[in-house]
Amino acid sequence: MDTQISELARDIDAACRLSGEFTLRSGLIATEYFDKYRFETDPVLLCRVAAAMVPLLPPDTEVLGGLELGGVPIATMVSSLTGLPALFVRKEPKGYGTRKLAEGDDVEGARVTLIEDVITTGGAVRNAAIALRTLGARVHTVVCAIDRSEPGQNVLESIGLTTTSVLTKRMLDDARA
Known part of the structure; x- marks a missing residue:
């Protein structure tokens, strides 16, 4: 991993990994929580993530589709950087x-x-891609800030979507070590 990306992983992990008592979507209680909105609302971190996404965009990209809610600020920043x-x-x-x-x-x-900001299973991205295809869009790639999916959990390949990410869960975990 190059130095800029490892520094970005370290800085995002430091900003987003919280300790305390948190109720997860599943109802379980956790002592650690990853708050992705902390990097999305920090203009410096957001710009660094967006800049790292730019070279990952397919060269034939015509429109950036930011997914509600977390993908919107990132897509806006990438749009600003690329035109x-x-x-x-x-x-x-x-x-x-x-x-x-x-x-x-x-x-x-x-x-x-x-x-997209974070992909865990890809369900929301899958639904968005299918809906956009219904509207006539050609959707083949998703670029995300963080891919947290476990092997076999990401459903996007099954509908012909390629996933490219700036960071992975492992990179964030390694940044803490």
Whole structure:
């Protein structure tokens, strides 16, 4: 791992790994919690993550699709760095106004690279990719800040999505050592 990426892993781990008592989504109690929003709301860390994502984008990317909620600030920053337009992808269409699933320009025929903060199983990314494909987008790649998936847990390959990440769970764990 190159020095810049190992320093980024160390800094994100230091900012995001919290100790205390936390109730997890499963209802279990944990003494440690990884709060991803701490790097997404820190402009310096966010810019470093976005800059590390830029070389991972497929060269034919036409639109960046930031997934609600964590992918939106990252996609915005990557858009700012590359000049590529961003699209904000909701978990479900809003029930008022334009009732859109994806906010931004029309995606029909566009090659959209999805941007996500953390992938554990890939379920939300899978749903977004399928929905965008229904709208006519060509979606083949997701670039994420952190891939926390365990072998065999990431469902994205099964729908033809390639996952590329800046960091992995192991890299973050190694940064603590």
